[in-house]
Amino acid sequence: MKQQTPRNIEVQRKQELLNRIAPGLLTWYDKSRRSLPWREEPTPYRVWVSEIMLQQTRVEAVKPYFARFMERLPDIEALAEVDDDELLKLWEGLGYYSRARNLKAAAQQIVTEYGGEMPSDYRELLKLKGIGSYTAGAVSSIAFKQPNPAVDGNVLRVIARLLEDNSDISDQSVKKRVEDDLRPVMPKDRPGDFNQALMELGATVCLPNGAPKCSNCPWQEFCLVGLHGTWQQYPQKAAKKARTIEDKTILVIRTSRQVVLRKRPKRGLLAGLYEFPAMDKKASLEEVR
């Protein structure tokens, strides 16, 4: 009989755990899924826009933005043609405005290069502005039923806990490895539900801050962190770089009816948005005058 090396045992154990995740997860999702506007009518356009809005933003905060966006820009053509200022107004308050600009640029690509139809192929989706492996996986699986994983921070956390994997989840190679691990265990008949169920588990049960609700989890019988109570150690993440702090003096220059605003440059932080003029330092009253 072939003797197993420790590495083989580790890989085999991991595979056994991964092979167990789909059935219970889907049964749990069928009972627990939240009804969300983009879920109930998962057209490629709606899935795409919602996934971009949901990056860095909570579901509840996204809902009114999504409704307004769909009302004003109901399809890819409308998005491709919208005026920049109106687009930014629709996005105002969601933050990370490059997401909105990339949406429009990708809509224009779809109109000129794909006849106005969102491509269904994962690799074609990756060619669109602002679409990375997560969004390509989400759109291709949810809207086109293709078995591509959609791995974001929530999914990385859940899988790291399942396997007690101490890899640094901010490392892109770890993300790629998790995508490769999930692809073969995705049920071919429900890839979109599988991805959404993983995201839902991360958002509502295997929580990012504080203790996970393991007693509500479909994996409680085999998840290693659930069995060992080691959730505080997983996932592992390298410390973020310290934020840069800049001093500015904001100038509010106004008459009784008007105020001076300027438009920021087309590139860089808050590109193209309006702002009060500012001096790049903490200025004294004398300097301002």
Ligand code: SF4
């Ligand atoms: S059992 Fe607990 S730690 Fe494991 S995936 Fe479920 S909620 Fe997360």
